Amino acid sequence: MNVALLGTGLLGQAVAERLHATGHHLSAYNRTPDKTLSLRQQGIHIASTAAEAIASAEVVMLLLADAAAIRAVLLDPSTSQALRGRATIQMGTIGPSESCSIGEEIERLGGQYLEAPVLGSIAEAKAGTLLIMVGATPERYATWSPLLHALSSDVRLIGPVGKAAVMKLALNQLIAAETAAFALSLGLIRRGGVDVENFMAVLRKSALYAPTFDKKLARLAERNYAQPNFSARHLLKDVELTLAAADSARLSPGGLPGVRSLLIDTIALGLGDVDYSALYERVDPVTGT
Incomplete structure (x- = not known):
């Protein structure tokens, strides 16, 4: 699957490595380019902008620090139009009201939104043993849980958006x-x-x-x-x-x-x-x- 991964901090880098190792095609972006060097060395494509990363992707995975970072990277006018027709999976830790608000904005732009925060860190991400909690409709959970299973054998639908947060x-x-x-x-x-x-x-x-x-x-x-x-x-x-x-x-x-x-x-x-x-x-x- 073609995946745009935005945010290559400690967890984001480990998730990128795991997805790459399990055969997915990644285009990664981080606002601090130095944090993408090791991924580039592993053969992962590094995009110069978030819009570039999203352009060839079927799904966008967010591993950004907080809601402010999500808005700055994803909902900037130069990027937001690229979300139409694509699913966005938010995997960081943000508040439930923040997740619902961001989801509503993405839906208005013509995209689909799921939240999938994780329990576990670098070692678990690399081993594919994260615990993943999903907030989404049952239909979207069914569509995207196979991708999430690359990172975890325990992917759970908790309820609608906001509940997993x-x-x-x-x-x-x-x-x-x-x-x-x-x-x-x-x-x-x-x-x-x-x-x-x-x-x-x-x-x-x-x-x-x-x-x-x-x-x-x-x-x-x-x-x-x-x-x-x-x-x-x-x-x-x-x-x-x-x-x-x-x-x-x-x-x-x-x-x-x-x-x-x-x-x-x-x-x-x-x-x-x-x-x-x-x-x-x-x-x-x-x-x-």
Whole structure:
């Protein structure tokens, strides 16, 4: 299938590599050309504009940072007319109201719109093991799920546009909350002089355990946040979206504003573009900092 992929950040690049490896023909575009160099070296066509990428494609896949980026890249007058007669699959994390609004604009331009946010990151994208949540009509889901199955064996129709975006925020706020909670627990253990492995051994046998704790343990223990799968800056964006969605739904956000503050402070430390587990530096700072 001929695919235009817009947005080649960490996840977008991995998705492009997977689609290319499974036999799809890609034309990729990114506003920062340096982020496309490795894809070019793999034989993937790199377009100089979004309109060029879309021109020969049957479907447009969006892996852009946020709704503002989608509007700037896709709904610019120089690009938007190319959407007529094509499907656009939005795979990033944006708010449900943002997804519905963007979908309505694409439909008015004569295109089709689906949302398909994912759970998982670089390794899962390259292996084809992402979890994909689809917001669309049943008919559009049936048409485009075979393409999405190149990236996942678990592609689920959640409901109409907007519903998958809600589910994605519900899951991503758990990432933020669990990481902040684990950082505090680990800080207490280390400052209290308790053996970390004893703590982990008990935690792993309890109902409190989540696999993400072991995934992040080495990063926190070594204070090594390089080569991120997902940055602190992007997690803050998702926390902000969750808080807005919770407010719209008249829900109390509990401790999430506190996690938001941790992430803001983490970014202020110059750690916005490293792994989001760097919030540990705010929870348990090095003595004297």
